[in-house]
Amino acid sequence: MSASLLAVLVVSVLLAAIARRYDVSAPLALVLAGLAAGTIPGLSGIELEPELVLFVILPPLLWSAGLESSYVALRRNARPIGLLAVGLPLATTFAVGVVAFHTVPELTVAAALTLGAIVAPPDAVSAAAIGRRLGLPRQVMTLLGGESLLNDATALTAYKVALAAAIGTAATWGSGLGTFALAAAGGVAVGGAIGWLIDYVRTWLDDPLVESAIGLVAPFIIYFVAEEVHGSGVIAVVVAALLLGQRSVRATYATRLQDTAVWKAVQLVLESFAFLLIGLQLPTVVSELAGIRASTLAIASAAVLATVIGIRIAWVFAFAYLPRLLSRRIREEEPRPTPAQVFVVAWAGMRGVVSLAAAFAVPTTTLSGEEFPGRPQLVFLTFVVVVGTLLLHGLTLPWIIKVLDVPSDDLHRDALETAAAQTKAARAAAQRLDDMVAEQKPGSISEYTPKVLRAWNERRSQAAWEELGRSDEEIGHESPAATFRRLRLGMLAAEREEFIRQRDAGTIDDEVLRTVLRGLDLEEAALNRD
Structure with a gap:
């Protein structure tokens, strides 16, 4: 299995590179490639391990997204983000639970609610990856990013409560609220404490290489510690990342440059791996459906997918405008969103690998030893929602943005x-x-x-x-700043060529070359900062 996962990792990065080279949506291309690979006869499916996603893939992706997020922007949009990250997953859990219970005979109420919690959260990987490529307005990306950073905590907590009821562990509304409060408080406490400690240690070390190395292992440690104390690992990682992201402006330039480069590479590798892994689950999901009527699966799939999409559209539109009607303070302090912007947020509800991991983590039996009610259908419906939302939203969002004319200033x-x-x-x-x-x-x-x-x-x-x-088209020639930049870049290129020539001639060695090239690279980066 380890060799297979390594092969998937390598292939996913290569496919992502090809997609980026030809300006194709890498997430969609990887999902489709995975689906196609799963249909090849003789190619065994690679089953997704929940621990791999929740403890290896999710923490660094949340960490990277948190470092790039603006605490100021998130605080400014706390109300709409809270409605999306807390209210919407809970509403989706109950809506999908009701629909699944009435369309899949094998599901109990608790098992149906478990399915609802699994498919409730739009995935941080999906929303960020596709949103960045589409060039969505910053306000929209702030809402989607803030939602995807926090909604996993809400949905996974609801998932734990519903799953406990489904397998036979006593669970009440009171215990569910207690679990949620403990997870939130524990996550904030662990994330804040370890985040502060990491910031102190990194500042004390004043060593960019070691600082970046600490940053690479930090999300795994934070997530693990938070989960061990029954807190939310998701919230802990996000809190720590936001804290360190705000403090990064006081770090050295070398640390910032290195962290940016490292995390962009890590993000590309993990996102590519996650999307290809989604498509590769098709054989595993289908193999568990033996003996189940196709008509029942088709009806349930259409009903659940429509519910997931419909409840999001209804929720987003309702809470974009109803609070404004009820609160004068909101009308005065918050700009009125356009219907086009609201619909883009409502339509950007792609699910991802976290939902599949939660579905595969559902046990095969209950505490009484009986088979978990409707587990094959639950896993299949999760797969349908994940792939369906990725393909439907991912393929249509560019067209919708163009038709609705959602400009970004x-x-x-x-x-x-x-x-x-x-x-x-x-x-x-x-x-x-x-x-x-x-x-x-x-x-x-x-x-x-x-x-x-x-x-x-x-x-x-x-x-x-x-x-x-000014622009070149308007005045017919370069601005002074553009001329300076062009001439200075030419000078830097000449310097670089001469240094390389001297190294090749044996006048200077590679260590000297690397030192002088770093200076030239930093100056070129400053000139090309736009």
Whole structure:
């Protein structure tokens, strides 16, 4: 099995690379490739191990998403995110539970609610991966990202309560609420405590390589500790990631550059692996359906999938506008969302590998020794919802965004904010330069040095406004900032070529080459920061 998983990992990265090269949606391509591979005769299905997903794939993906998230934006949108991350999974659990109970005869009420909790949360992997490629407006991505960061905790807690009832463990509404409260409080406490400790240790070490290494193992440790104390591992990882993401601005530049590169690579590998793994579950799911009527499965599949999609649309539209009608404070403080934006949020409910992991984790027998009621149907319906939402939403979202004309002014607003902030920063830099020059002894520094630095500072201050107010099409030639960038990049290329030539000639060794190239790379990265 380990060799098979390694092969899946390698193939998933290669397929993702090909999809990115030809500008194809990698998540959809990987799911379809997995489904196609599962239909090849003689190719045995690779069964998904729940522990692999919940303890190996999920924590680093949540960690990466948390590091990239804005605590300020999440706090600003706490009310709608809370409705999506807590209210909607619970509503979906009960709605799907009712529908599944009436369409699948083998399911008990508790087993049907277990299915509802399994398919309730849109997956963090799916929402982030597809949303980034579609270039959704930041407000929409904030809602989807905040929802996907926290809804797993809600759904998995509801899953534990429903599953306990289904297998015969005593469970009441009171115990369910207690379990949820303990999971939330434990997750926040563990995430905050370990997150603070990691930040302190990383700051004390002041070693970018070790800091990144600690960041790589942190999500696994946090998730495991939180689960051991019966807290929510999901909430713990998210809390710690948000804390460290906010503190990262005070880290060294080397740590930030290294962390960004490392986590983008990790994210690509794990996302690719997860999506291909979803498609490969088809043979395993089908093999358990022997003797079950196809008509019953078809009716139940259509009913459950429609319920999952319908309840989300109804919930999102209802709570996008009803609170505004009931609260004057909300009307005054929150901008009114357009119907197009609301529908995009409602339609972006892709499920993913976490739902499949929860389904496969359902035991085959209850505590009494009897078979778990309707487990094959439960696993199959989960697979239908996951693949159905991924393909349906993933294939239609680009078209819907185009038809509904959901524009994003994020780039223009970012450029305006950057220009204003750069002006203030340039003034602060100029003042600091004047103060430092004044502290020098007369004649200790050349007059040329401050002039060069002031000119550089002025160019940086003006560049953002030039890019904001001018374009090559409008004026017919490059702006001064664009000219500077082009010429300086050419100079850097010449320097790089000469350093490489000297290394090849034996004048300098590879260690010297790597040192000087790092300096050139950092300057080129600064010039190409847009």
